[in-house]
Amino acid sequence: MRKVQQGDQVIIEYEGRLADGEIVETSSDDGPLEFEVGAGIMSPGFEKALIGMAEGEKKSIILAPDEAFGHKDEKLLHTVKRSVFGKNILPKPGMVLGMTLAKDGQTQKIPAQVTAVHGEDVIIDFNHPLAGKTISYTLTLKAIKN
Numbered sequence: 001m002r003k004v005q006q007g008d009q010v011i012i013e014y015e016g017r018l019a020d021g022e023i024v025e026t027s028s029d030d031g032p033l034e035f036e037v038g039a040g041i042m043s044p045g046f047e048k049a050l051i052g053m054a055e056g057e058k059k060s061i062i063l064a065p066d067e068a069f070g071h072k073d074e075k076l077l078h079t080v081k082r083s084v085f086g087k088n089i090l091p092k093p094g095m096v097l098g099m100t101l102a103k104d105g106q107t108q109k110i111p112a113q114v115t116a117v118h119g120e121d122v123i124i125d126f127n128h129p130l131a132g133k134t135i136s137y138t139l140t141l142k143a144i145k146n
Contacts, residue, residue: 001054002144006038009145010050016135024130032142043068046137053141062136069130076126077115084122091122099124 004010011034016025027033035041037050045067053059065071085091095114100107112124 004037004050004053004141004144006051007146008037009034010037010141011143011145012050013140013142014046014137016137018133018135024133024135034145046139049137049139050141053139055141055143058138058140060136060138062134064134065132068135069128069133072127072132077123078112078126079121079123082117082120082122091117093117096129097124099126 011032013027013032014025015023015028017023037047041047043063045061045063048067049059049061049063082091085097089097091097091114093114093116096111097114098109099112100109102108110126112126113129114122115125116123
């Protein structure tokens with residue numbers, strides 16, 4: 001029976017949970033996920049866990065932050081003035097906003113979460129929402145394409 005190798009195109013179903021049981025990611029929302037193993041589409045630990053799996057196989061794994069979405073990086077916390085958001089947006093803790101940033105001559109829109117508001121100062125976090133979290137995944141390999 002064929003097993004997943006680096007470079008294979010795979011179709012998987014998955015569910016990711018935090019330690020408290022909260023589901024944070026699942027393929028049941030958008031259907032099975034198809035991607036190339038090793039292309040960096042998923043986190044390194046996630047892709048590594050698929051290597052050696054056979055079609056129809058189900059596996060449970062636990063990924064520490066290093067293998068999943070990384071640790072929180074304090075350099076990705078920024079304080080901006082409330083006026084940056086204009087008159088139509090009233091920033092509140094927990095709110096996720098699309099922030100436009102320029103990098104290498106390109107303009108990109110990336111999500112940032114408001115973590116605190118102190119008068120005119122708003123603290124925003126550009127870390128991935130799952131950074132610093134350990135995640136338990138259940139993976140089911142539906143197919144190996146190639």
